[in-house]
Amino acid sequence: MLQNEVRNVGYTKIPTNILFFDRSGQTHEIWYYELPLPEGRKTYTKTKPIQDEDFSECVAWWKNREENGQAYKYNFREAYNQAIKDATPYWDAGKKAEETANQLAKTFKELAEKIQGLQNSILDFSPPKEVAQINSQIQLIRNEVKQAQTEEQSQREIAKDEKAKGDAIYWAIYNLDRKNPNSQQDFEHLPPEQLVADILKKDRRVAEIMEEIQSILGRGNS
Incomplete structure (x- = not known):
């Protein structure tokens, strides 16, 4: 990645990057080269744009890349492996919470079906005493349903939060806005x-x- 700054007509500095991709395999490291301004120049402008010869030092360096005051690299593969390691516990916790929530949803469905069965039994002209007992059972099950629904929602939130924490660690490695550590x-x-x-x-x-x-x-x- 080549980095430099140009100015627009409003005299605002605009960071400019040129990306080069190598499609021969996985990315292991990302090289940065901070292109220096020609001697006596403070910026590139519309009337004094960058020239081909300004890339000569970079082209020469490219053939034998080494870190120096203008060139530095980002060990992407190392960052990737570390990010996976750090993010996995959060992803696992999120997956576990999601599985718990799914099981609670299944329990909720089973309880709802049980309530429906008890309500249907009342329609069979059961004696008043049995109706009272059935209604009492239905109320207890409804309490279980409410508890299951509350816990399911809580687990869904936990799953969402844990996944977000893992994602934040993982996706951060794809931020290529990295300053020159030698500058x-x-x-x-x-x-x-x-x-x-x-x-x-x-x-x-x-x-x-x-x-x-x-x-x-x-x-x-x-």
Whole structure:
């Protein structure tokens, strides 16, 4: 993956990546190459775009890839194996909860059928005493049904949450937005005096842009 930044006409930095795929087998590692700007250049622009020769160092490096200040790699296969290991307990817990919920659903169905059978027996003109006993049984079973329904819903939620936890671990390895570990230019790592200078520089550039816009608007109204 090649990484760099270009600017659009609004002077907004846009991270630009070029992906190269190797379809010869499974992915074991992913290489990154941070393409440096030519000497004296701060950005690529619409009027000064990237040129073929800007890729010369990368092409030479590609033939014998090694990590350096601009090149680094992501051991995808190692991350994949670790993610599977870490996510599996959550997936297993989710699967177990799902199986429990399914069994509770089956129990609920069986209890509902039992209630229906008891209700049908009342229609056979049973004596009042037996009807009372049957109604008492039906109420007890209904309580069991309610309990089974509540527990089933709880297990479904557990299954959903556990699966989500496992998925979050697993799918994270496919995030290819990985910073250069060798780069010392990250804004948060700059010394305070450089941070202040950078902010002032950006403020001055904003002021220049605003003056340019004001000048253009002034010419349009004249």
